[in-house]
Every structure is written in C-alpha cells, then in structure tokens.
Amino acid sequence: xxxxxxxxxxxxxxxxxxxxxxxxxxxxxxxxxxxxxxxxxxxxxxxxxxxxxxxxxxxxxxxxxxxxxxxxxxxxxxxxxxxxxxxxxxxxxxxxxxxxxxxxxxxxxxxxxxxxxxxxxxxxxxxxxxxxxxxxxxxxxxxxxxxxxxxxxxxxxxxxxxxxxxxxxxxxxxxxxxxxxxxxxxxxxxxxxxxxxxxxxxxxxxxxxxxxxxxxxxxxxxxxxxxxxxxxxxxxxxxxxxxxxxxxxxxxxxxxxxxxxxxxxxxxxxxxxxxxxxxxxxxxxxxxxxxxxxxxxxxxxxxxxxxxxxxxxxxxxxxxxxxxxxxxxxxxxxxxxxxxxxxxxxxxxxxxxxxxxxxxxxxxxxxxxxxxxxxxxxxxxxxxxxxxxxxxxxxxxxxxxxxxxxxxxxxxxxxxxxxxxxxxxxxxxxxxxxxxxxxxxxxxxxxxxxxxxxxxxxxxxxxxxxxxxxxxxxxxxxxxxxxxxxxxxxxxxxxxxxxxxxxxxxxxxxxxxxxxxxxxxxxxxxxxxxxxxxxxxxxxxxxxxxxxxxxxxxxxxxxxxxxxxxxxxxxxxxxxxxxxxxxxxxxxxxxxxxxxxxxxxxxxxxxxxxxxxxxxxxxxxxxxxxxxxxxxxxxxxxxxxxxxxxxxxxxxxxxxxxxxxxxxxxxxxxxx
Numbered sequence: 001x002x003x004x005x006x007x008x009x010x011x012x013x014x015x016x017x018x019x020x021x022x023x024x025x026x027x028x029x030x031x032x033x034x035x036x037x038x039x040x041x042x043x044x045x046x047x048x049x050x051x052x053x054x055x056x057x058x059x060x061x062x063x064x065x066x067x068x069x070x071x072x073x074x075x076x077x078x079x080x081x082x083x084x085x086x087x088x089x090x091x092x093x094x095x096x097x098x099x100x101x102x103x104x105x106x107x108x109x110x111x112x113x114x115x116x117x118x119x120x121x122x123x124x125x126x127x128x129x130x131x132x133x134x135x136x137x138x139x140x141x142x143x144x145x146x147x148x149x150x151x152x153x154x155x156x157x158x159x160x161x162x163x164x165x166x167x168x169x170x171x172x173x174x175x176x177x178x179x180x181x182x183x184x185x186x187x188x189x190x191x192x193x194x195x196x197x198x199x200x201x202x203x204x205x206x207x208x209x210x211x212x213x214x215x216x217x218x219x220x221x222x223x224x225x226x227x228x229x230x231x232x233x234x235x236x237x238x239x240x241x242x243x244x245x246x247x248x249x250x251x252x253x254x255x256x257x258x259x260x261x262x263x264x265x266x267x268x269x270x271x272x273x274x275x276x277x278x279x280x281x282x283x284x285x286x287x288x289x290x291x292x293x294x295x296x297x298x299x300x301x302x303x304x305x306x307x308x309x310x311x312x313x314x315x316x317x318x319x320x321x322x323x324x325x326x327x328x329x330x331x332x333x334x335x336x337x338x339x340x341x342x343x344x345x346x347x348x349x350x351x352x353x354x355x356x357x358x359x360x361x362x363x364x365x366x367x368x369x370x371x372x373x374x375x376x377x378x379x380x381x382x383x384x385x386x387x388x389x390x391x392x393x394x395x396x397x398x399x400x401x402x403x404x405x406x407x408x409x410x411x412x413x414x415x416x417x418x419x420x421x422x423x424x425x426x427x428x429x430x431x432x433x434x435x436x437x438x439x440x441x442x443x444x445x446x447x448x449x450x451x452x453x454x455x456x457x458x459x460x461x462x463x464x465x466x467x468x469x470x471x472x473x474x475x476x477x478x479x480x481x482x483x484x485x486x487x488x489x490x491x492x493x494x495x496x497x498x499x500x501x502x503x504x505x506x507x508x509x510x511x512x513x514x515x516x517x518x519x520x521x522x523x524x525x526x527x528x529x530x531x532x533x534x535x536x537x538x539x540x541x542x543x544x545x546x547x548x549x550x551x552x553x554x555x556x557x558x559x560x561x562x563x564x565x566x567x568x569x570x571x572x573x574x575x576x577x578x579x580x581x582x583x584x585x586x587x588x589x590x591x592x593x594x595x596x597x598x599x600x601x602x603x604x605x606x607x608x609x610x611x612x613x614x615x616x617x618x619x620x621x622x623x624x625x626x627x628x629x630x631x632x633x634x635x636x637x638x639x640x641x642x643x644x645x646x647x648x649x650x651x652x653x654x655x656x657x658x659x660x661x662x663x664x665x666x667x668x669x670x671x672x
Contacts, residue, residue: 022312022371023312023313023362023366023367023371023372023373024362024363025361025362025363025398025400025401025407026360026361026362026363029361029400029401029407029409029412030407030408030409030438031400031401031402031405031406031407031408032377032400032405032406032408032438032439032448033400033402033404033405034285034317034378034404034405035378035446048108048553048554049108049554050074050108050546050554050555050556051546053071053544053556053558054071055068055069055070055071055130055131056068056069056514056515058514058562066512066513066514067510067511067514067560067561067562067563068514068560068561068562069514069515069516069542069558069559069560070128070130070131070134070558070559070560070561071131071556071557071558072102072122072124072134072136072541072557072558072559073102073104073106073120073121073122073136073137073557074106074107074108074136074137074554074555074556074557075104075105075106075107075116075543075554075555075557076105076106076107076108076109076114076115076116076554077107077114077116077551077552077553077554077555078442078443078445078521078522078543078545078551078552078553078555079105079156079157079445079551080104080105080156080157080158080543081104081522081523081524081543081555082442082445082447082522082543082551083157083445086157086447086450086522087379087381087450087451087452087523087524087525088157088159088222088223088224088225089103089159089160089161089224089225089226089527090102090103090104090159090160090524090541091103091524091525091526091527091539091540091541092160092161092162092526092527092528093526093527093528093529093530093539094162094164094174094528095456095457095528095529095530095531096164096167096168096169096457097125097162097164097168097169097170097171097174097200098125098126098127098530098532099123099124099125099128099162099171099174099200100123100124100127100128100526100530100539100559101121101122101123101124101160101162101176101200102121102122102524102541102557102559103119103120103121103158103159103160103176103178104119104120104121104122104158104557105117105118105119105120105155105156105158106118106119106120106137106139107554108554112143112146112150112151112154113150114554116150116154116156117142117143117150117151117153117154117155117156117182118139118141118142118143118155119139119140119141119155119158119160119178119180119194120137120138120139120140120141121138121140121160121176121198122134122135122136122137122138122541122557122559123135123136123138123171123200124559124561125171127530127532127537127561128539128559128561129561129562130561134559138203139203140176140178140196140198140203140206141155141158141178141180141194141196141198141206141208142208143155147183150183151183152182152183152184152192153182153183153192153194153210154182154183155180155181155182155194156180156181156182156190156221157180157181157190157221158178158179158180158194159178159179159180159222159224159225159235160176160177160178160179160225161176161177161225161226161227161233161527162174162175162176162177162200162227163175163176163177163197163227163231163233163260163267164229165231166229166230166622166653171200171201172199172200172201172202174199174200175197175198175199175200175265176197176198176199176200177195177196177197177227177233177258177260177267178194178195178196178197178198179193179194179195179222179225179233179235179256180193180194180195181193181194181219181220181221181222182194182210184210184211184212184213189242190220190221191213191215191218191219191220191242192210192211192212192213192219193210193211193219193256194208194209194210194211195209195211195258195267195269196208196209196266196267197265197266197267205265207265207266215241216239216250217239217250217252217254217271217273218239218240218241218242218243218250219237219239219254220237220238220240220242221237222235222236222237222254222256223236223237223238223286223287223288224236224287224288224289224290224300224382225289226289226290226291226298226527227291228291228294228295228296228298228327229293229295230260230295230327230622230623230624230653231259231260231262231267231622231623232257232258232259232260232291232295232327232328232622232623232624233256233257233258233259233260233267233269234255234256234257234258234289234291234298234300234328235255235256235258235269235289236253236254236255236256236287236288236289236300237253237254237255237256237287238253238254238283238284238287238302239251239252239253239254239273240283247283248281249278249281249282249283249284251275251276251277251278251281252273252274252275252276253273253274253276253284253287253300253302253322254271254272254273254274255271255272255273255274255289255300255328255331256269256270256271256272257269257270257271257272257328257329258270259623259624260623272328272329272331274300274322274331274333276302276304276306276320276334277306278304278305278306278307279305279306279307279315282304282305282404283304284302284303284304284320285303285304285317285378285379285404286302286303286378286379286380287300287301287302287303288300288301288380288381288382289301289382290382290383290384290390290527291327291328291384292384292385292386292388292459293384293385293386293455293457293458293459294386294388294655294666294668295327295622295655296325296326296327296388296620296624296655296657296666297323297324297325297384297388297666298323298324298327298328298384299321299322299323299324299382299384299390300321300322300324300331300333300382301319301320301321301380301382301390301392302319302320302321303317303318303319303320303376303378303379303380303394304317304318304320305317305318305404306320306334306336308336309336309338310341311339311340311341311373311374311375311399312340312341312367312370312371312372312373313340313372313373313374313375313398313399314373314399314400314401314402314403314404314405315399315403315404316339316340316373316374316375316376316399316404317375317376317377317378317404318336318337318338318339318375318376319336319337319376319380319392319394319418320333320334320335320336320337321333321334321335321337321390321424322334322335323335323390323423323424325657325664326620326624326626327620327623327624328624329624329625335424337418337427338427339374339375339376339396340370340372340373340374340399341370342370344370344374345418345427345428345429346428346429346576347416347428347429347430347431347575347576348374348396348416348429349369349370349372349374350369351431352374352396352397352414352431353369353372353398353411353412354411357411357412358372360409360411361398361407361409361412372398373398373399374396374397374398374399375396375397375398375399375400375404375405375406376394376395376396377394377395377396377397377406377413377438377448377449377451378448379394379395379448379449379450379451380392380393380394380451381393381394381451381452381453382453383453383454383455383459383462383527384455384459385419385455385459385460385462385489386458386459386460386489387421387459388423388664388666389419389420389421389422389423389424390419390420390424391417391418391419391453391455391462391487392416392417392418392419392453393415393416393417393451393452393453393464393465393466394415394416394418394451395413395414395415395416395435395438395448395449395451395466396413396414396416396418396429397412397413397414398412398413406438408437408438408439410434410435410436410471411434413434413435413438414431414432414433414434414435415431415432415433415434415435415449415451415464415466415483415485415507416429416430416431416432416464417429417430417432417453417462417464417487423663423664428576429576430487430494430574430576432464432485432487432494432507433466433483433485433506433507435449435466435467435468435477435483436468436469436470436471437468437469437471437474437475437476437477437480438477439476439477440467440469440476440477440478440479440480440521441476441478442478442521442545442548442549442551443548443549443550443551443552444551445551447467447477447521447522448477449466449467449468449477450466450467450522450523451464451465451466452464452465452466452523452524452525453465453525454525454526454527454528454529454538455527455528455529456528456529456531456536457528457529457531460488460489460490461486461487461488461489461529461536461570462486462487462489463484463485463486463487463525463529463536463538463565464484464485464487465482465483465484465485465510465523465525465538465540466482466483467480467481467482467483467520467523468480468481468483469481469518470518473518478521478548479518479519479548480518480520480521481509481510481511481512481517481518481520482509482510482511482520482523482540482542482560483507483508483509483510484507484508484510484538484563485507485508486536486538486565486569486570487570487574488567488570491567491570492573492574492576493570493571493572493573493574494570494571494572494574495507495508495565495569495570495571495572496569496571496572498569503569503571503572505572508563510538510540510560510563511542511560514560515558516542516544516558516560519542519544519545520542521542521543521544521545521548522542522543523540523541523542523543524540524541524543525538525539525540526538526539526540532564534566534567535564535565535566536564536565536566537561537562537563537564538563538564538565539559539560539561540559540560540563541557541558541559541560542557542558542560543555543556543557544556544557544558589607589608589609589610589613589660589663589665590607590608591605591606591607591608591658591660591665591667592605592606592607593605593667594644594656594667594668594669597668597669597670598670598671598672599646599669599670599671599672600646600647600671600672601645601646601647602643602644602645602646602647603643603644603646603656603669604641604642604643604644605641605642605644605656605658605667606639606640606641606642607635607639607640607641607642607658607660608638608639608640609635609636609637609638609640609660610637611637612634612635612636612637613634613635613660613661614632614633614634614635614660614661615632615633615634615635615640615642615658615659615660616629616630616631616632616633616658616659617629617630617642617644617656617657617658617659618630618656618657618659619644619646619649619654619655619656619657619669620654620655620657621652621653621654621655622652622653622654622655627649627654628649632659644656644669646669646671649671650671651671651672652670652671653668653669653670653671654668654669654670654671655667655668655669656668656669
C-alpha cells in the first residue's frame, strides 16, 4: 500500500513538473497567424482621377513637433505598397547627392490601362525639403507587350535603389536601378522579371530587360534589394512553385547578384541559390538582404524554422542568416538566432514581459521566464552597421497557442533591433517600443506593423520604424501612425521623446497631428538617412488612401521631409555590452589604414597585437572579385608592419580584407 501511495505521489509530482514546463496560455487571448501566401492577384486598376493634394508645413521638426507633408507621385492602386509584407526597398536616400527617390507603379492613366504596368520614381533633390525640389511620376519603365487583359511585361511590386559612383555629388551622373516581377509568358500571375536602370536626371538614358518565367529556380516576387557604393546589386527572392495555385517552397533563397557595367551603363545579373532547409518544408515568411557601408560584407535574413532550435512553446519563426564577405559572391550559413529558452536573447527572455504581463497571459502555475516561447512576427528588415554586423528590425512576441502564431495583446510583443557584435556568434536585442495594435485590414489587403530599419550613411546609428494605431481610435491597426526610435551604436544609447526638460523612454510618433495623422496606411522608410549638419533626417513616404477599404482606387504618395534626430536625442543607455566595439578590438588587434593611399608599388599597414595571431589578407575589386590571396603568417604581439605588393594590379578601388584568427577587418585601397 505504501509503495502504491509513493508511486502515485511521484507520478503526480512528475505531472506537475511537466505542466510547469509547458505553460498554458489563457483562453481568448488575441492571436494572429502568418498571412496565407497564395497567388498574388492580377488586380484591377481604376482610372478615377485623384483630388489635388496640398502641401502642409509642420510647426517644427519631426522629433519635437509636427512634421510637414509633401504630396509627390501617384499610383493606379494601393497594391504596390500593399500586400502582406509589402515593405520592400521602395524609398532610397543618397547622402552624397542629398537626393531621395520613391519607386512605384504609375497611374492613373489610359495606355496601357491606368499605366499600372509602368514604373516611375518621384525624385527629391536638396533633401526633398520643399515641393519645388520634387519631380514626380518620372517614368523609368514602360509596358509594350499586349496580352489578353494586361500587358505581359507589365511590372508590379517594384523596388529601386540609386547607383552613385563613389565621390560623385551630381545627380546627373547617378542612376536609378530597378527590379520588379512581371507576368512574363504566363499571363496568370507573376514569375517573370523586369529590370534595368535610368539616369536620375535624363530618363532617355535608360535600359529595360525582361526575363521570362522558366524554372528552376521558381522566380516570384522579390522582397529585398540593396546596392553597395561600388555598384554591386543584391535582390532576394524565395524559390517557390506557385503554378498549382498554392505555394510549394523549393528549399532555397534566390539572390540575384548584379554588377554595374561602367561601359554599358547597366547592371547585369546572375542567380545564386542559397539552400535553406526548413521544418516540414515550410515556406519562410519573409527574407531581406543588405550591404555594410564598405560594401564588402552582406547579410541575408529569412524568418523561418529549420527544426534545429528548441523552443519552449509551439513552433515559432526565428531569424536565420547567411553572411558574405566578398560582396555577395559566396555565402556562409545558416546562422540561427535562438530567441527564447535558457540560451535565448536576454532582452527577450528577461525583459520583454514584466511580471504583471506574465500573470495576465498564463494560467497558474506561472511559468519561469525560460519556459516562455517567443516568435518573430511575419515581416522583417535588415541593415549592416559600420563594423559589418547585422541589425534586424522585427516584431517579437509570445508564441500563440498554435504553430507559427503570435499573441497580439498589448505588452506581449515588441518592436526590436536584434543584432550581433561579433559577426553572428552572439546575439543581443534592443526593445524599441511596444505597439498597441498588430494587424490592419484594408479591403482585401492585410498589413501588420510593417516594421523597417535604416542606418545613417556611416553605419554607426540605426533607426527602427513601424505602424501602430491608438486603440481609442480603432480596434485594428487600420488608422495608423508611424513610430520611430533611433539607436546610437557608439554611445550605446537610444532616443526618447522630449518632454519639458527631460525625455520619456518611448518611441516618437512621427505623424502626430500632421496631415497624415491616423492615415499613414502604408509607409516606406529609406535604407539610409540623410545628414544635414547635426541632423539625421529619416526619410518616410506614406501611401495615402482616399478610402481605407478602396485599395483598387488610385493612391497619393506623401513625403515627410523634416523628421530628424540629433546626437542630443540619444539619451537612454543600452544595457547590452559592446554594441559599438569594432571587430579589431574584439580580436585584441588594431589595424591601421592603408599607407600610402593611393598606392603605386607597395602598400603598408601596421598591425598591433596584444597577443600572437595568424594573419592573412585578400584583395578584392570593387565588384567583389578576389584578385589576390596571401598565405597565413604568424605575427608576434606588439607592432608589426606588413607590406602588400600592388604593382600587378590595375588602377582602381580595391578592398583589402585581413583575417586575424577567425575575425575579418577590411580596409579600402586606391591603386594609381
């Protein structure tokens, strides 16, 4: 009898421990699953004229007052900026040119119907500060191949960047580089590709290329695009077979890598497949790509689940990254980021939820923090800082009660910058704010917080922005404002909201009381900010809707020219160590700049080591082609002088990448 009672006791105790290991969420919590990725529509386009929009001047700059709003271009409907995860590379600012572009479909018009297969840009010179600085609906691509209903080369969901030759400050010498899907020969949905370039000031100096749908790979609708300052372009896409009417993931991310040809004044692409095996062959929910400021390091991030990480909750999404150190020619990975559990990111595991929120979410017995499962939401964005480390702008929250879902109760999810300080070995998180709403509905479109991330031109500051709706105005995220927060990587501080003589530990409401207050339905954020003396101007474009449910109606784009931060706005210390520590310090080394520079015969560099280390170097062209690689040598602690012969190299810009044990440091070198 005693043995029986003892068995019952231990059995009951074991069940209690198991129950504590699987926390139970309360019933009726608001939750959202990933939007279903079915075929993107070939949507109708209206020729209804738009009412004339007017310029509204704000009361002061956007970090301390009400922003100005400048009407710029128009589009045939809302789908270019819309569709779940629509935050592609739409807005681009070049700090050397002081120029901003907004890439979009054109319209309304009549030939072809509503011009919806055309691509245009809105171009703002002089920071785009006033309406007179803008040239709008500047056509860079037209459709010429009639089909049964739509032109087969009609472009949709375009992305655009600026190629500006290094050192140039004249917009007449720079080009828009664009990339978009088209109907190709299918005439059923997207799969073909349209790409080319157009001079910023003379669109007769342009190119147009078409690629028919011809898998493999199964090209579709790219999500990410970036260009480095040497003219290498990366565009990211998910390899997925949609021909049956539902999406079947093929196990790859597609990188279209293009290189600027200075003779042809054009960009030519090759396909690079990055294998990414996921659990149950589930499709990644989003992918993006970005270069570092020096253009040699590139990172690609996808939100997916490989099955290699253990989460305390239901199946979740987490960032999976690949890294290139040769301007996107070859890729290393995957690097999987553990969000939760004992090995999770501290800011997520121990800081995202307070005790009150845990009690509000879970049934007793309340879980230990390492027992709570977390997931990313379904969109993300990425930039790379001056040290070559990635920063992922993403929503992170409690995993819901079903696989790949997120709890959307206020306080259960946060806008974050997830980043590494050592090339992807360790990961940190910085909470930028807590949105009150998650998903909005606009006609047949659904959009979540639409989170995006930018950096300044030198890569030592990042800025995260997202959409959120005041719940006293609407119970969905369908009357949103733009919220933004900055992160100074050198000072290890984030911005706050000025109040009196102090600051509130909160993000800024960018569109507060402006002409798009409660009406920032869809928005684009530039990959780079603009620098005007001590101001870091964050360029935003809002896609305005005449009717929030009428997404097939023409739309008006509106530019915000005067939202900025200064160094004084970065006031709240970040608890994570070493955000702004350069790689050379982590390997206990210091590498000088190349000397002389420019160089003709022999370049020299001083390497100071705190302890002996193995050193090698490689030299790559501006396009990423490796032209020389040394054998490793062992250097002693202290000052070492290394000579690099360059007499066999052609004149031009090169990058010298030093490998110190397992760390890499890159220096620019100009050969005469």
